Amino acid sequence: MTCCLVRPDTYRDSVELMRVAALVEKVRGVSRAALMMATPANRELLSGAGLLDATGAAAGPNDLVVAVAAVDRAAGERALAEAARLLDEQAAVSAPAGDKPVPRSIAEAASELPRANLAIISTPGAYATAEALKALKRGLHVFIFSDNVPVADEAELKRLAAKKKLLVMGPDCGTAILDGVPLGFANAVRRGSIGLVGASGTGLQEISCLIDRLGEGCSQVIGVGGHDLDERVGGLMMQAGIERLAADPGTRVIVLVSKPPAPAVARRVLDVARKSGKPVVVNFLGGDPAAILGAGAIPAATLEDAARAAVALARGKRVAAAPLAVAPKLAAAGRAKARRFRKGQSLVRGLYSGGTLCQEAALILEEAGGQKHTTVDLGDDEFTVGRPHPMIDFRLRNERILAAAEDPATAVILLDVVLGYGAHADPAGALAPAIEAATKAAAKRRRGLAIVASVCGTPADPQGLARQETRLAAAGVLLAPSNAQAARLAASLVGHRRPAQTKG
Amino acid sequence: MPAPKRKTSGGSAPLFDGGIRALNIGVAEFALSPRAHGASVLELDWRPPAGGDRDLGLLLARLEDDPDDPIGSRVAAANKQAIERILAAKPMLVDIGRAADNVKGLGPRHLLHAGPPIAWARMCGPMRGAVIGAILYEGWADTPDAADRLAAGGGVTFAPCHHFGAVGPMAGILSPSMPVFIVENAPGGTRAFAILNDGMGKVLRFGAYSQEVLDRLRWMNESLAPALARALRSRGPVDLKNLTAQALQMGDECHNRNVAATSLFARLIAPSLVRTTPADVAARVLEFLEANNHFYLNLSMAASKATMDAAHGIEGSTVVTAMARNGVEVGVRMSGTGDAWFTAPAPIPDGLYFPGYGPADANPDLGDSAITETAGLGGLAMAAAPAIVRFIGGAAEEAIATTKRMYTITLARNNDFGIPALGFAGTPTGIDARRVVDSGVQPVFNTGIAHREAGVGQIGAGIAKAPLACFAGALRELGRRLKVPA
Numbered sequence: 001m002t003c004c005l006v007r008p009d010t011y012r013d014s015v016e017l018m019r020v021a022a023l024v025e026k027v028r029g030v031s032r033a034a035l036m037m038a039t040p041a042n043r044e045l046l047s048g049a050g051l052l053d054a055t056g057a058a059a060g061p062n063d064l065v066v067a068v069a070a071v072d073r074a075a076g077e078r079a080l081a082e083a084a085r086l087l088d089e090q091a092a093v094s095a096p097a098g099d100k101p102v103p104r105s106i107a108e109a110a111s112e113l114p115r116a117n118l119a120i121i122s123t124p125g126a127y128a129t130a131e132a133l134k135a136l137k138r139g140l141h142v143f144i145f146s147d148n149v150p151v152a153d154e155a156e157l158k159r160l161a162a163k164k165k166l167l168v169m170g171p172d173c174g175t176a177i178l179d180g181v182p183l184g185f186a187n188a189v190r191r192g193s194i195g196l197v198g199a200s201g202t203g204l205q206e207i208s209c210l211i212d213r214l215g216e217g218c219s220q221v222i223g224v225g226g227h228d229l230d231e232r233v234g235g236l237m238m239q240a241g242i243e244r245l246a247a248d249p250g251t252r253v254i255v256l257v258s259k260p261p262a263p264a265v266a267r268r269v270l271d272v273a274r275k276s277g278k279p280v281v282v283n284f285l286g287g288d289p290a291a292i293l294g295a296g297a298i299p300a301a302t303l304e305d306a307a308r309a310a311v312a313l314a315r316g317k318r319v320a321a322a323p324l325a326v327a328p329k330l331a332a333a334g335r336a337k338a339r340r341f342r343k344g345q346s347l348v349r350g351l352y353s354g355g356t357l358c359q360e361a362a363l364i365l366e367e368a369g370g371q372k373h374t375t376v377d378l379g380d381d382e383f384t385v386g387r388p389h390p391m392i393d394f395r396l397r398n399e400r401i402l403a404a405a406e407d408p409a410t411a412v413i414l415l416d417v418v419l420g421y422g423a424h425a426d427p428a429g430a431l432a433p434a435i436e437a438a439t440k441a442a443a444k445r446r447r448g449l450a451i452v453a454s455v456c457g458t459p460a461d462p463q464g465l466a467r468q469e470t471r472l473a474a475a476g477v478l479l480a481p482s483n484a485q486a487a488r489l490a491a492s493l494v495g496h497r498r499p500a501q502t503k504g
Numbered sequence: 505m506p507a508p509k510r511k512t513s514g515g516s517a518p519l520f521d522g523g524i525r526a527l528n529i530g531v532a533e534f535a536l537s538p539r540a541h542g543a544s545v546l547e548l549d550w551r552p553p554a555g556g557d558r559d560l561g562l563l564l565a566r567l568e569d570d571p572d573d574p575i576g577s578r579v580a581a582a583n584k585q586a587i588e589r590i591l592a593a594k595p596m597l598v599d600i601g602r603a604a605d606n607v608k609g610l611g612p613r614h615l616l617h618a619g620p621p622i623a624w625a626r627m628c629g630p631m632r633g634a635v636i637g638a639i640l641y642e643g644w645a646d647t648p649d650a651a652d653r654l655a656a657g658g659g660v661t662f663a664p665c666h667h668f669g670a671v672g673p674m675a676g677i678l679s680p681s682m683p684v685f686i687v688e689n690a691p692g693g694t695r696a697f698a699i700l701n702d703g704m705g706k707v708l709r710f711g712a713y714s715q716e717v718l719d720r721l722r723w724m725n726e727s728l729a730p731a732l733a734r735a736l737r738s739r740g741p742v743d744l745k746n747l748t749a750q751a752l753q754m755g756d757e758c759h760n761r762n763v764a765a766t767s768l769f770a771r772l773i774a775p776s777l778v779r780t781t782p783a784d785v786a787a788r789v790l791e792f793l794e795a796n797n798h799f800y801l802n803l804s805m806a807a808s809k810a811t812m813d814a815a816h817g818i819e820g821s822t823v824v825t826a827m828a829r830n831g832v833e834v835g836v837r838m839s840g841t842g843d844a845w846f847t848a849p850a851p852i853p854d855g856l857y858f859p860g861y862g863p864a865d866a867n868p869d870l871g872d873s874a875i876t877e878t879a880g881l882g883g884l885a886m887a888a889a890p891a892i893v894r895f896i897g898g899a900a901e902e903a904i905a906t907t908k909r910m911y912t913i914t915l916a917r918n919n920d921f922g923i924p925a926l927g928f929a930g931t932p933t934g935i936d937a938r939r940v941v942d943s944g945v946q947p948v949f950n951t952g953i954a955h956r957e958a959g960v961g962q963i964g965a966g967i968a969k970a971p972l973a974c975f976a977g978a979l980r981e982l983g984r985r986l987k988v989p990a
Contacts, residue, residue: 009594011749011920016928062743088919101909102549104943107568108912109527113546117520120538122530123550126558131529131550133565134942137576140527141520145534164572167519179518181541184534220519244519421537 003076004056005066005083011037012064012087020086027082029075030068035083038065106134120183121170122146128171129153136160136168143183144170144225147381151232154225158236167244168237170225174422175201177208177221184223185391187420188460192217194310195251197241199228199258202354202418203283203303205456206483207255210307212458213481216314219251220244226355229261235269242269246276253313254280255306256297259359260287270295279313281306285356286363302484303360326480326489334478338411338493340448345411348490349404350375351397353390357416357456361487368491375414376400391423398434405438405449412450412490413438416483419457419468426463428455428471435475450493452478454486553942559990560976563983564942567822575986579840582820586839587916587934589814590823590879592691595807596741600700600733604680607668607697611680613644616665618676618872619830620845624655624662628831628867633711633958634675635660640713641721642679648713666826666837669813670697671805671872673798674709674954675831682721683729687744687806692814698806700724700732703796709871710954710961731781731789732773739776742769744807745920748881751800752921752931757889758804759873759882760950760965765800766793805872808879815839815934820986822979823915824935827878827947827970831870831954836974838937841985846977853951855966867956869968874949880918880933883948883967884910888923888931892950892965900925906948907932913939913947937975937982946970 017035024033034051036042038059046052051067059065066083070076103109110116119135121128125148132142136157149171161168169176174184175198180191185201189208194216198204201223208218222244224237238256245251254276261269261284273280273295280297283306289299298319300306309319326334348365350373352358358377365373377383378390378397390397397415404410417427424430435451442449453472457465469479480486524543528535535545554560569583570576603610610616615638617631627635632655639651639660654660665672672678684697702720706712736742747768754764770793778786793799809826816825821839828835835845850868857863876882886893887907890900904925910932911917917930935947946969953964982988 009743009746011746012922016922062746101905101912103546103912104549104551104945105553105912105939106527106529106548106942107939108943109546109548113525113527113544115522116525116527116546118524118526118543120526120528120530120534120545122528122534123552127552127561130553130558130561130565133562134568135527135529137565137568137570137573146530179520179524181524181543182537186537248519422533 001070001073001076002051002053003068003070003073003080004051004053005080006038006055006059007064007066007087009062010064011062017064020083023086024066024068024079024083027075027079029071030079031071032069033079033083034067036065037061038063106131106138110138110140116140118143120145125149125171129157132157132168133160136164136166139164139166141167142169143176144168145174145184146170147172151227151230154227155233158228158233162236162240167222167240168225169223172226173199173201173223175204175221175223177218179220182421185418185420185422186221187212187456187458188462189221189458190217190460191219193219193250193252193314194255195219195245195248195253196221196255196257197224197238197245198222198256199224199226199238200356202416202456203257203285203356205354205418205420206303206357207257207307207310209456209458210304210482211311214307214311216311219248229258229265229269231262231265235261235265238269239272242272242276246278252278253310254278255283255310256280257283257303257306257356258285260284263291266291270297273297281309281313285359302364303356304482304484323484326485326492330478330480330489331492334450334452334489334493337448337450337478341411342447344408345447346494347409348373348412348414348494349410350414351400351404352377352416353379353397354416354418354456355379357483360483361414364484364487365491368488391418391427394424394427394430394434398431401434401438402441405441408445408447410449411494412452414486414490415451415453417453417455417468417472419455419461419463419465421462423463428468432471432475435472435477439476450478450490451476452480452486452490452493454480454483456483551944553944554976555944555972557976560941560980563979563988564938566988567938567979567982575988578820578986579822582818582840583823583915583934583936586815586818586821586823589692590811590934591916591918591920593689593745593811593814594691595687595689595696595744595810597685597736597744597803598688598741599686600683600729600736601686602680603678603682603684603697603699606684606686607670607678610668611661613659614661614663614680616663616668616670616672616676616678617830618665618672618674618870619828620833620835620847621664622662622830622832626832628870629956629958630711630867630870630954631675631677631831633713634677634708636958637708637711637713637717638677638679641718642681664828665872666828667843668697669695669809671809671875672699672709673701673801673805673873674871674952675711676872677708681725683725685803685806687803687810689810689814692810694810694813696806696809696813698802698809700729701796701799701802703792704798706959706961710952711958712961713959727785728789728792731777731785734780735773735777738780739773742772744803747772748804748807749921752885752888753924755889755891757882757885757892757950759801759876760952761889761892762800762804763797765804766797769800769803770794801873804881805875808875808881811879812875817842820982822937822982824878824937824975824978827874827949828872829869829874831867834869834971834974836970836978838978838982841978841981844981846974846981848971848973851968851971853953853966853968855951855953855964857953857964858962861955861963865955865963867954869949869951870954871951873951874970877947877949878935880914880921880931883950884914885921885923885931886948886950887925890925909945910948912943913945937978940975941972941979944972946972
């Protein structure tokens with residue numbers, strides 16, 4: 001039998017129509033197929049071939065007619081449907097591959113990467129808001145590495161994200177490990193059952209690396225940005241992060257890290273933490289543990305304490321009350337250096353590349369009491385204008401190390417060395433010459449000088465933890481296994497002999 | 505495609521269903537470690553949107569589609585409607601008649617011109633030449649000097665063709681007694697007009713007004729137009745969409761190359777022409793068509809105008825509905841910003857010149873013909889017309905690259921207009937002012953180049969680009985209309 005389909009006012013080239021006809025003829029039960037513009041001549045042709053029914057006969061010269069001869073109506077309809085599909089497909093076919101322009105906008109890129117789900121934004125801060133907004137509107141999670149994004153913009157973005165159940169990670173906190181994929185500055189941490197949410201980049205790096213070193217791993221590491229717990233932002237993304245980890249069957253323990261938030265924000269965040277139904281370890285750098293305890297969470301005084309508590313909980317063990325003592329061998333090596341200090345050498349100079357690590361050291365030194373030690377975060381905006389971050393470029397830090405060594409009051413130079421993706425390919429190699437020169441300069445003036453450092457990294461990091469530690473040790477650096485221990489060791493060397501006894 | 509293997513020792517549920525598919529915007533290095541860990545990362549060739557204007561960039565972001573946001577959803581719905589109307593358009597050549605009898609609102613001393621509004625004092629040389637020619641043709645003055653004085657003294661009312669549903673190539677001068685094509689787009693309820701193309705060489709649209717030019721215009725009025733009108737009435741309306749579709753597959757882009765379309769039109773009209781017109785006149789009409797490869801241009805323009813007017817005036821829409829040049833400024837109209845023009849200085853086209861001429865002789869870009877680009881033809885359909893690729897550098901690949909680039913600033917593909925070289929992909933359709941400003945990719949016009957002095961005529965052809973400032977202005981106005989927070 002004969003079936004026709006008419007597409008009114010549709011023009012297609014005859015070669016294309018013949019191609020489609022050949023494909024339609026392959027449909028089971030179809031003996032012949034023809035697609036033509038229904039000009040009088042073509043209608044005659046179809047009629048002569050016995051392919052024109054009443055529908056087809058009524059078509060005009062601007063109409064496209066599909067005609068098939070099939071064994072039965074079902075086969076005919078299958079064929080007509082196939083023809084319609086091929087006509088639409090043909091029209092929708094994309095341009096041949098190759099020399100496709102590189103997308104310039106999110107809209108363009110999103111259409112090219114189907115089901116894109118994340119935007120990584122590292123534009124200058126002035127443009128980051130608009131890009132993030134466009135990404136969120138398209139349903140993408142956003143990771144903002146950019147700094148100098150106004151807090152009001154951040155609040156707007158995060159309100160929108162919260163509404164859309166999306167994450168905005170950052171700005172001003174370039175660290176995340178999502179589903180095992182590191183973003184920004186992050187370490188090669190093994191996967192495991194501990195989920196981290198933090199407003200602090202190096203805080204997350206330190207905790208995740210220590211968890212790795214203690215033999216456990218991380219489910220997700222979500223950096224929410226340095227201002228997330230600001231009152232204007234209200235901890236929106238930390239709450240969202242906790243909720244995600246709460247819902248994640250692979251996460252057994254949750255760790256939160258941030259500067260102390262405003263009480264109202266802390267209440268909201270801790271409330272969500274309580275509702276997670278999972279053990280939550282909280283390090284609000286130097287904050288009051290009362291509210292944390294009140295919410296049923298476990299306060300940790302340092303990043304190391306947070307890592308240890310999380311590991312213990314993940315293993316179903318009790319959380320130790322006191323921080324670890326500095327290892328006897330390291331303490332002895334420190335004492336040997338300290339014996340060479342001259343009168344007046346009483347200060348610790350912390351020269352940091354990680355803001356949170358710097359702040360933690362400052363707190364520990366302050367707590368150890370007594371003197372006016374100094375700690376500087378060289379990654380702070382005031383130092384990074386017009387130059388790369390000190391985790392990448394060591395020139396500024398090396399200058400500062402040499403200057404500190406020249407100061408007769410300096411007894412200890414305290415450093416962080418951050419490994420991982422995004423960091424310098426060989427931080428130890430970049431630091432060692434300055435450390436050696438500083439040691440030599442002090443010796444020339446018959447002063448002792450202790451350089452104390454900790455390496456934030458894992459054996460799997462591209463720089464290699466062991467290789468980095470070996471190089472630093474060869475330069476005479478006293479290497480502590482964590483930043484907190486390094487700071488305590490430093491404090492003990494200038495006379496506050498309480499390397500392990502800060503309150504837990 | 506199977507999901508990439510990843511270590512899942514923790515048994516964690518993925519945050520990202522099926523893996524991370526990321527867009528990297530900014531520093532290229534940030535793509536490296538996610539990619540090394542199995543994420544698919546697409547790198548953007550990012551540059552600050554809106555030429556680095558932060559506020560405009562933010563406005564752009566706020567105007568982006570978003571079903572959850574009142575502004576974003578309104579813009580999305582408005583654009584969807586605009587695109588539907590463009591794709592549904594069915595422009596038909598229904599008649600040819602006197603402008604005064606058909607163009608609504610056209611007064612007895614009106615002269616319409618190409619591009620956004622412009623007063624005599626600021627008109628470029630070719631437009632002034634065409635005005636003088638039209639005044640002489642209408643008999644409002646006897647000499648070019650007298651015509652000049654009349655125009656300068658306010659004896660003529662000037663207005664853009666676009667304000668009357670009309671479009672004119674180059675100077676685009678349309679006077680009351682000229683014959684016009686009448687194109688109807690029944691689905692959109694729109695009607696558009698264009699004068700008949702006056703041929704090659706010294707012609708009115710390039711500012712020439714010699715006796716030869718005026719004689720030709722009179723012949724067109726007295727013989728050509730009536731003959732074509734009779735033929736048309738005898739055979740019935742001509743489906744211009746269908747004709748354009750065929751021409752695109754024959755190597756025209758229906759702006760700067762119309763040889764296939766003109767031939768198709770001639771073939772189509774010839775039988776009824778010889779049946780309704782004395783043989784000698786019919787022969788002259790066909791000779792005129794034979795000698796004028798651009799005859800179809802004005803039909804293409806009127807069809808494009810009827811199509812784009814159907815999409816105009818939809819509140820919230822960022823679809824560009826007109827782009828036009830008056831030889832001094834480029835003007836853009838956007839669907840959601842009513843009848844306002846957003847203008848910027850017209851560029852000198854980048855192109856090839858006839859022997860003896862160069863860029864120093866060129867007038868800034870001119871004509872309503874960019875209505876074809878607005879409708880997805882011309883420069884946007886460049887891949888259909890490799891024969892004129894010399895104008896953009898020479899290689900056929902560049903024609904294809906141009907059209908591919910234009911897909912990035914348009915919202916749809918017009919599947920009725922397939923481009924063979926692109927696997928019959930439809931032409932890029934519905935220029936989105938947001939995409940233009942966001943990416944900095946400017947719509948490309950294929951264009952003729954007029955001598956800057958009146959009367960010399962065409963001296964070359966090439967391409968020009970629509971200035972970004974026009975689209976930026978339109979978006980700012982839309983922002984005000986939609987009360988987008990600053």
